Amino acid sequence: MRVIAALSGGVDSAVAAARCVDAGHEVVGIHLALARSGPGRSGSAGSRGCCTLEDARDARRVADILGIPFYVWDLSADFHRDVIDDFIASYDQGLTPNPCMRCNESIKFAAVLERARALGYDAVATGHYARIVDGPEGRELHRSVDAAKDQSYVLAVLTPDQLSGALFPLGDTCKADVRAEAAARGLRVAEKPDSHDICFIPDGDTEAYLRDHLGQREGELVDATTGETLGTHDASYSLTVGQRRGLRLTVPAPEGHRRYVVGRDLGSTRVLVGPQELLSVRRIEGRDPRWCGQAPAAASEVCVQVRAHGESVAARLMVDGSDVTVELDSALRGVAPGQALVAYDGTRVIGSATIARTAP
Numbered sequence: 001m002r003v004i005a006a007l008s009g010g011v012d013s014a015v016a017a018a019r020c021v022d023a024g025h026e027v028v029g030i031h032l033a034l035a036r037s038g039p040g041r042s043g044s045a046g047s048r049g050c051c052t053l054e055d056a057r058d059a060r061r062v063a064d065i066l067g068i069p070f071y072v073w074d075l076s077a078d079f080h081r082d083v084i085d086d087f088i089a090s091y092d093q094g095l096t097p098n099p100c101m102r103c104n105e106s107i108k109f110a111a112v113l114e115r116a117r118a119l120g121y122d123a124v125a126t127g128h129y130a131r132i133v134d135g136p137e138g139r140e141l142h143r144s145v146d147a148a149k150d151q152s153y154v155l156a157v158l159t160p161d162q163l164s165g166a167l168f169p170l171g172d173t174c175k176a177d178v179r180a181e182a183a184a185r186g187l188r189v190a191e192k193p194d195s196h197d198i199c200f201i202p203d204g205d206t207e208a209y210l211r212d213h214l215g216q217r218e219g220e221l222v223d224a225t226t227g228e229t230l231g232t233h234d235a236s237y238s239l240t241v242g243q244r245r246g247l248r249l250t251v252p253a254p255e256g257h258r259r260y261v262v263g264r265d266l267g268s269t270r271v272l273v274g275p276q277e278l279l280s281v282r283r284i285e286g287r288d289p290r291w292c293g294q295a296p297a298a299a300s301e302v303c304v305q306v307r308a309h310g311e312s313v314a315a316r317l318m319v320d321g322s323d324v325t326v327e328l329d330s331a332l333r334g335v336a337p338g339q340a341l342v343a344y345d346g347t348r349v350i351g352s353a354t355i356a357r358t359a360p
Helices: 011-022 053-066 076-092 099-118 160-164 175-184 206-214
Strands: 002-006 026-033 070-074 123-125 131-135 138-142 219-223 229-233 260-264 271-274 280-291 299-305 313-320 323-333 340-345 348-359
Touching: 002 011, 002 099, 011 026, 011 053, 011 123, 011 175, 026 053, 026 099, 053 070, 076 099, 076 206, 099 123, 099 160, 138 160, 138 348, 299 323, 323 340
Parallel strands: 002 026, 002 123, 026 070, 219 271
Antiparallel strands: 131 138, 219 229, 260 271, 280 323, 280 348, 299 313, 299 340, 313 323, 340 348
């Protein structure tokens, strides 16, 4: 096959590209410039995220060692519109978005794959830890062998067409073995630390980033049950579901009780607080599902996950057009609208939806 290898400058994408070369594919390495002013400048991306000037240099060195052509693709305008603007707008609406999923959906497996196909390439290879399996009804997305590094959750936005043009060469390998392989191949990124932060917030201070873009959003802390005003806050985006400390409550809780952030009043600056039991969720409603294969039956027994490396819980999935509802066998805590709900059948990813509402 003719393959575009997306080289981030890290160890995972480097070994994924090397394996594509070993498999006999015709491989071209590309590095994505996602910061508007170029890699590593003006705070769009930084040293603790990805897309730095150092990352671009590391990606080029990998391509040189592998003996493959190398190019930089400027997708900064797409990234700013589809990922950064969406991130800011979601918080402005009181939602809790996942920008990595949005990037996979709109950039890495939409814009990149579209450009690759236009240039005559068959697939895009990345260093994601997930597996693609040929099933009875087509290609399926599955969890990786390395459970600690599994990235199937953030890939659950991929459509069957996008899966048909994706390669995940590391899905059957553990991270320690990937680093060892990189060292054996003479790749200087073998011991390079992984990036963990949101790539366009280089210092990791999400609250400060949102304050720069959204300003102060003062509002009330309201009892979720009675509607009584219990205090004030400076910005709803600075408070997370499940938070207990740092709340400016002027009305003390009853003796022996504690209050937590249990939600936001979407569309306003009111933040809801209440007892710990209100954090436990047994019903989740989602919207705009994206199925990794055929849409499931109207009612199915599945396992669901609401965080990238969160707990997987057995549930009953009900689908009605663009609406999705899950009834959990056991409660999950701290679930917020805007997060992604991902459904699994064993290791196979069924699909995902954006959480709209939750209920005890």
